[in-house]
Amino acid sequence: MSRKVIEAVEQLAEPILAGEGLELYDTEYVKEGKNWYLRVYIDRPGGKVDLDDCSRVSERLGEELDRVDPVSGQYFLEVSSPGAERPLKKPSHFERVVGERVFLTTYEAIEGRKKFEGILTDYSPEKLTVDLDGEQVEIPMEKVAKARLVLVF
Structure with missing residues (x-):
């Protein structure tokens, strides 16, 4: 319903x-x-x-x-408004914030961790690429539990 x-x-x-x-x-x-x-x-x-x-x-x-x-x-x-640290759920949400800082959690560990904060450098319907202080980490979209924009001062 x-x-x-x-x-x-x-x-x-x-x-x-x-x-x-x-x-x-x-x-x-x-x-x-x-x-x-x-x-x-x-x-x-x-x-x-x-x-x-x-x-x-x-x-x-x-x-x-x-x-x-x-x-x-x-x-x-x-x-x-969805707020400054808005949740990212739809493809258009992710597309709009490429180049910005994001925080996300995954359903299972990727490269030994389940929490990631960094610059979203690339998005496709299949995967995200996040720059974690110079290290590029690819995260399959089906493993993303939650994602949000991070407010940077």
């Missing part, structure tokens, strides 16, 4: 976001405690998302969700 909810919400969100010059970064529909949360993460290509963007999208998307009603039961709608 969760996948169907996400797909329906994304179909409703896409035209709203396009009209605002924004894009859909990610969507989650999760239960935390006794409450359900529908989280929509938005981004602005080449720019930043501000509170006004989130508020406008939340209001318009909320109206569409009420009209179409793709989610049964009660839930909390949250619209926000």
Whole structure:
């Protein structure tokens, strides 16, 4: 059911976001405690998302969700930016951050370790290449458990 909810919400969100010059970064529909949360993460290509963007999208998307009603039961709608240390899940997320610092964990050890932080130097749907202080490590995508961008000051 969760996948169907996400797909329906994304179909409703896409035209709203396009009209605002924004894009859909990610969507989650999760239960935390006794409450359900529908989280929509938005981004602005080449720019930043501000509170006004989130508020406008939340209001318009909320109206569409009420009209179409793709989610049964009660839930909390949250619209926000994915943040500076954003998770990397989709191919487009990885493609966009080639050349930037990332942190990732793997399901099993690669070259004796499961945690990696370095510069993402290459991405393909099959593997990532991360520069760990001059050492290039290739990590198969199917072994990546979690990945996120690292904020560098």
